[in-house]
Amino acid sequence: MLGENHSLNNDFPEYKDTISALSKSDEKFAEKAKQYNQLDKEIRVLELKDAPIDDETMHQMKLDRAMLKDLLYQRLLSENK
Template sequence: MLGETHSLVNDFPEHTDLIVSLLESDAVFAKDNKQYTAMDKEIRVLELNGDPIEDEAMHKLKHNRAELKDSLYQRLIAAKG
């Protein structure tokens, strides 16, 4: 949905406690989450403003966000196990 927030806590509410714990204890996870959150916000703003960039640039932003989200999720699963 347009303008929807894709934060880790929003998309993986079952892992909220682990996300909070990793944000406090893992500097790399926290840094990558900060970058992911910034990317998500940038995409959301662009979508709400009618995509004022080229389709290819938007696709690349979304692809990069998805790759970073996948990396963060994999670290969540590894930390859980």
């Protein structure tokens, strides 16, 4: 769905407390989370404006977002063992 919010808290509500704690205590996690959320917001804005960029660029942005999301999710899983 176009313009869908994929923020970490929205996609992983069960890890909301962990996301908050790691964002405060783990500088690397906080930076990657910030980067992820900014990229997600940029993608949503572009989608809602009918993506005024080429398809290849949009595809790369979504790939980058997916890679960041996977990295952050793996960190969340390791924190909750």
